[in-house]
Amino acid sequence: MPVPKAEFETIHPATFYEPADLLEPDQMYTVYEIARLLQELDPDAEIDQETEAILLDWAIPWIMVHADDLVVAEPRADDEPGYYGLATE
Structure with missing residues (x-):
C-alpha cells in the first residue's frame, strides 16, 4: 500500500553506480x-x-539494467554462483 512521503524523515535521490564506478576491470x-x-x-x-x-x-535488477556493460562467466563448480565482470571491449 502506498505511504505518504511526509511519513519519512529523510528521502534520498535514487542514484545508482555505473558498472565502471563499482567494478574493477580485471576482476x-x-x-x-x-x-x-x-x-x-x-x-x-x-x-x-x-x-x-x-x-x-537491489543487485539483480542492477545487473539486468547494466547487462550491456557486463560479461558473464559460468560457475567454476556446481556449488558456486556465476561471475560478472566489467565488459572491457
Missing part, C-alpha cells in the same frame, strides 16, 4: 559480492541471510 564478482558493493560494503563482508536477501533485491 569477476558474484551477485552476492555486487550486492555488497552496491551498499558500499566490502565484497567479503559477513552479513546475515535476511540482509543478504534484501541486498540481492
